[in-house]
Amino acid sequence: MKTRKIGALASAALLMLGVAACGSSSKEKGSESSGASSGSKTLVGAGSTLVAPLITGDWIPEYQEKAKVAVTYGPIGSGGGIAQITARTVDFGASDAPLTEDEFKEAKGVVQIPWALAATDVAYNVEGVGNELKLTGPLLAEIYEGKITTWNDSKIAALNPGVKLPAEKITPVYRSDGSGDTFAFTNFLSHVSPQWASKIGHSTTVSFPVGIGGKGNSGVGADITNTKGSIGYIAIAYVLANKFDYALVENAAKKFPVPGIPSIEAAAKTLKSIPANNEATIVDPPASAPEAYPISTFTYALVPLKSPKADLLKPFLKWAVTTGQEFGPKLDFAPLPPEIVAADEATIGKIES
Amino acid sequence: MSATAGQMGPGPALRGDGRLRRRRLVNRLMEISASIAALVAVAVLAIVIISVASKGISSISIEFLTKNAPLFGQSGGGIANAIVGTLILVALATVMAVPVGILIGIYTSEFAGARLASLVRFVLDILNGVPTIVTGIFVFGLLVAGKAQSGWAGAFALAVIMLPIVARSAHEVLALVPKAMKESALALGVTRWKMVLRIVLPTAAGGIITGALLGVARVAGETAPLLFTSSIFANEVSTKPGGALASIPVKIFSLTEEPSPSAHSQAWGAALLLIFFILLLNVLARAIYARSSRRTTRAR
Amino acid sequence: MRRGLTDRIGDPTLRSLTTLASLAAVALLVLIVYKVFDQAGEAFSHFGLSFVWESEWNPVTKQFGAADFLYGTAVTTFAAILIAAPMSIAIALFLTELAPRQIRRPVGVLVELLAAIPSVVLGLWGIIVLSPVLLKTIEPALKSALGWIPLFSGEASPVGLLPAILILTIMAVPIISAVTREVFETVPGDLKEGALALGATRWEMVKMVVLPYSRTGIVGATILGLGRALGEAIAVTMVIGHTEHISANLFGPADTAASRIASEYLGATSSLQISSLAYLAAILLVLALVVNMIARLIVRRAHPKIPTTPGILR
Numbered sequence: 001m002k003t004r005k006i007g008a009l010a011s012a013a014l015l016m017l018g019v020a021a022c023g024s025s026s027k028e029k030g031s032e033s034s035g036a037s038s039g040s041k042t043l044v045g046a047g048s049t050l051v052a053p054l055i056t057g058d059w060i061p062e063y064q065e066k067a068k069v070a071v072t073y074g075p076i077g078s079g080g081g082i083a084q085i086t087a088r089t090v091d092f093g094a095s096d097a098p099l100t101e102d103e104f105k106e107a108k109g110v111v112q113i114p115w116a117l118a119a120t121d122v123a124y125n126v127e128g129v130g131n132e133l134k135l136t137g138p139l140l141a142e143i144y145e146g147k148i149t150t151w152n153d154s155k156i157a158a159l160n161p162g163v164k165l166p167a168e169k170i171t172p173v174y175r176s177d178g179s180g181d182t183f184a185f186t187n188f189l190s191h192v193s194p195q196w197a198s199k200i201g202h203s204t205t206v207s208f209p210v211g212i213g214g215k216g217n218s219g220v221g222a223d224i225t226n227t228k229g230s231i232g233y234i235a236i237a238y239v240l241a242n243k244f245d246y247a248l249v250e251n252a253a254k255k256f257p258v259p260g261i262p263s264i265e266a267a268a269k270t271l272k273s274i275p276a277n278n279e280a281t282i283v284d285p286p287a288s289a290p291e292a293y294p295i296s297t298f299t300y301a302l303v304p305l306k307s308p309k310a311d312l313l314k315p316f317l318k319w320a321v322t323t324g325q326e327f328g329p330k331l332d333f334a335p336l337p338p339e340i341v342a343a344d345e346a347t348i349g350k351i352e353s
Numbered sequence: 354m355s356a357t358a359g360q361m362g363p364g365p366a367l368r369g370d371g372r373l374r375r376r377r378l379v380n381r382l383m384e385i386s387a388s389i390a391a392l393v394a395v396a397v398l399a400i401v402i403i404s405v406a407s408k409g410i411s412s413i414s415i416e417f418l419t420k421n422a423p424l425f426g427q428s429g430g431g432i433a434n435a436i437v438g439t440l441i442l443v444a445l446a447t448v449m450a451v452p453v454g455i456l457i458g459i460y461t462s463e464f465a466g467a468r469l470a471s472l473v474r475f476v477l478d479i480l481n482g483v484p485t486i487v488t489g490i491f492v493f494g495l496l497v498a499g500k501a502q503s504g505w506a507g508a509f510a511l512a513v514i515m516l517p518i519v520a521r522s523a524h525e526v527l528a529l530v531p532k533a534m535k536e537s538a539l540a541l542g543v544t545r546w547k548m549v550l551r552i553v554l555p556t557a558a559g560g561i562i563t564g565a566l567l568g569v570a571r572v573a574g575e576t577a578p579l580l581f582t583s584s585i586f587a588n589e590v591s592t593k594p595g596g597a598l599a600s601i602p603v604k605i606f607s608l609t610e611e612p613s614p615s616a617h618s619q620a621w622g623a624a625l626l627l628i629f630f631i632l633l634l635n636v637l638a639r640a641i642y643a644r645s646s647r648r649t650t651r652a653r
Numbered sequence: 654m655r656r657g658l659t660d661r662i663g664d665p666t667l668r669s670l671t672t673l674a675s676l677a678a679v680a681l682l683v684l685i686v687y688k689v690f691d692q693a694g695e696a697f698s699h700f701g702l703s704f705v706w707e708s709e710w711n712p713v714t715k716q717f718g719a720a721d722f723l724y725g726t727a728v729t730t731f732a733a734i735l736i737a738a739p740m741s742i743a744i745a746l747f748l749t750e751l752a753p754r755q756i757r758r759p760v761g762v763l764v765e766l767l768a769a770i771p772s773v774v775l776g777l778w779g780i781i782v783l784s785p786v787l788l789k790t791i792e793p794a795l796k797s798a799l800g801w802i803p804l805f806s807g808e809a810s811p812v813g814l815l816p817a818i819l820i821l822t823i824m825a826v827p828i829i830s831a832v833t834r835e836v837f838e839t840v841p842g843d844l845k846e847g848a849l850a851l852g853a854t855r856w857e858m859v860k861m862v863v864l865p866y867s868r869t870g871i872v873g874a875t876i877l878g879l880g881r882a883l884g885e886a887i888a889v890t891m892v893i894g895h896t897e898h899i900s901a902n903l904f905g906p907a908d909t910a911a912s913r914i915a916s917e918y919l920g921a922t923s924s925l926q927i928s929s930l931a932y933l934a935a936i937l938l939v940l941a942l943v944v945n946m947i948a949r950l951i952v953r954r955a956h957p958k959i960p961t962t963p964g965i966l967r
Contacts, residue, residue, distance in 0.1 A: 227811050
């Protein structure tokens with residue numbers, strides 16, 4: 001009796017050691033099974049922090065009131081939106097970065113629906129230089145590569161005659177979580193700096209050579225606030241809310257448009273056609289649009305084509321891309337262009353349970 | 354007892370005034386550094402608690418306790434959903450971990466042979482050493498991937514952390530129950546299970562409760578295991594563990610990562626609430642233990 | 654004596670229930686190891702063991718290596734222990750040899766309460782209270798005094814290794830000092846009195862009797878503290894700055910394995926990245942298991958009566 005028990009415990013312990021020793025490579029991914037969150041009239045989503053102010057501040061309160069559907073949104077970053085819809089732990093994801101081919105493959109039957117339009121600003125915390133410092137893309141690339149290290153660098157000074165630049169060290173701030181702002185920003189840098197494109201590239205997370213990381217747009221904002229001499233890319237709504245100083249970034253027409261709804265809309269107008277997967281990238285728009293802000297971005301809802309919550313999801317998405325757009329402007333979200341709304345509605349129609 | 358050292362007069366090998374003075378000086382220096390070390394540790398505790406209290410007290414208000422987070426860009430509001438969520442998560446974890454923990458304690462102190470008991474205790478100690486972030490990954494893989502975050506998953510992760518604490522302390526106090534007491538009961542013809550339920554457990558109750566309270570105090574402040582299991586929660590009070598539940602630690606974590614001073618003061622307020630709750634549990638646990646150990650000592 | 658039915662089934666029921674519970678604990682540990690290794694499988698078959706020493710962590714090229722984070726984990730953990738161990742031994746000496754009887758208990762309890770402060774609160778305190786002090790006074794002072802050592806020569810920074818090390822020190826001290834104190838209390842009184850009677854000062858008595866007698870226990874206690882510091886994720890991720898580049902600069906940003914898992918696991922967009930983070934977790938788990946086993950075996954062999962689960966009362 002006693003020896004049997006010792007045997008059982010010992011074999012369990014051995015099993016443990018065995019597993020520890022050889023590891024295991026059996027693949028069992030959660031992506032096949034579906035069905036996020038129990039409970040009937042609730043939708044759970046997560047992802048982009050760029051779009052979070054709009055979703056949590058306006059859409060959810062309004063929509064819950066109107067449709068009597070409880071919507072929960074977790075601002076965990078666009079990477080999180082992609083990852084969690086892929087793992088099917090949420091009913092919808094949200095990302096400012098369109099899915100890559102690989103991501104589509106791994107996500108198994110997820111579609112992307114552009115549902116808001118905004119921009120990523122470049123904010124900074126430097127005493128005495130005031131707002132609207134002028135910067136160019138290649139310059140930003142050099143700052144984030146660690147090549148330009150002080151604020152009074154001659155290249156910054158040349159762009160900003162008359163501005164008293166301090167000899168302060170530049171601390172670049174980036175996102176520590178997977179982020180659509182990182183995607184838009186590094187995508188822009190890859191467009192304007194071949195060096196950046198080849199050495200660092202663009203994605204929702206990249207390996208930054210210098211700087212410190214903050215979690216979410218809030219975390220980047222906190223780091224900018226706390227760090228003298230810092231510069232960071234951050235969603236426009238957060239610049240507005242925290243009254244950060246922001247830079248004017250040069251576009252392809254060599255102009256320095258103020259980030260805001262008109263310059264975002266000007267960038268969106270350069271969109272020629274919408275591909276079948278709804279990818280609508282408007283970073284670094286052509287010189288033919290002199291008013292266009294160069295780091296504008298659509299942000300997407302990510303939804304499985306086959307969802308057990310289809311009957312709740314479809315009306316919510318439809319409401320978001322139509323009525324929901326009215327809430328955007330006060331947070332510096334530009335309304336979606338009509339052709340995008342049309343494409344969205346077509347895609348929403350394909351979702352089924 | 355203090356002034357005796359170094360005053361006993363020099364031993365045979367210790368002639369010479371200079372030498373003796375040096376030895377006394379070294380002794381004094383070492384005594385002072387040891388006292389300073391203790392002082393520093395207590396001072397750090399004091400500084401942390403005073404920081405939290407002074408920065409947090411101004412945020413504590415009825416609104417803070419009963420409202421949820423404000424809309425984007427606004428200040429005010431509170432952490433009601435996190436308070437309710439933490440209470441539910443911790444309660445569920447307690448219900449999962451405490452009975453199992455006590456059963457394990459009974460096994461190791463009453464039923465198992467010495468070597469088996471020692472093996473189980475070893476496993477519990479190892480379990481206690483698993484990094485909590487790894488516990489989070491484990492529970493994500495087990496209960497969240499392909500399903501959804503939920504209060505159940507979060508509570509289970511907390512229970513995994515709580516179990517070894519409860520079981521180990523249960524073992525320690527059950528082992529303290531005097532042998533004579535058990536043997537006389539058995540000699541009177543009481544069966545073993547009745548002896549355990551009627552004599553051993555009641556005698557050790559204080560210690561077992563203490564262990565449970567310490568387990569509760571420990572998991573109430575855990576963030577890492579909830580990060581992947583119960584962090585996508587609604588900005589409203591929810592009592593349904595079927596969906597993710599908010600919690601005070603996760604709330605502090607996200608409030609800290611916000612730029613606005615009002616979010617920071619809310620983080621401090623939440624930290625004050627959490628620390629108060631946890632220290633209270635610790636003090637309570639110690640008080641119960643002090644009372645009950647007096648009783649067991651007397652019984653011995 | 655005639656026994657009722659309940660009596661006859663009572664004993665085996667309780668026995669099997671408790672056995673089952675104990676088996677469940679063992680199974681839980683096995684399951685944890687299995688699940689974490691299972692998730693790490695893809696990265697393991699992709700990168701093999703070289704994952705451990707490769708330092709590239711690049712989601713763009715899908716190259717993942719743990720070296721930078723293991724370096725961060727090693728530096729923060731060892732530096733924290735380097736400060737915490739002597740301090741804890743000193744505290745334990747104070748509590749067992751020096752302090753007047755009436756303050757031993759309260760001071761001991763206060764040191765133990767340090768362990769009760771949640772890591773997220775320490776992180777909050779670290780980033781908002783501690784880090785500005787480090788940035789403005791401590792780091793410049795260290796730099797001007799010890800700047801010729803590369804460790805102290807870097808730019809001061811609000812986030813980085815130094816605040817992480819200090820926070821981990823605060824977490825390790827109560828664990829090491831609690832166990833060390835118990836070990837000291839097992840030193841036989843007559844040995845100590847003998848040394849004092851021979852004319853030794855109190856420090857000489859400690860050096861000649863207490864420390865040698867407790868050496869193994871102190872080592873075990875220190876390793877136990879190391880295990881605690883090794884796995885801390887939240888407080889570290891709040892103060893360390895999240896970068897994947899090894900630098901000798903103690904002031905600069907870095908990252909640890911646990912902290913990287915905390916910041917990236919929920920948002921990793923490729924299955925290889927998720928799996929690589931699980932691989933990090935698996936490494937951490939193995940390290941923690943090994944460290945804890947060693948610590949516990951050491952303490953248990955030398956002092957079988959001292960339980961080595963921090964946070965429980967005796």
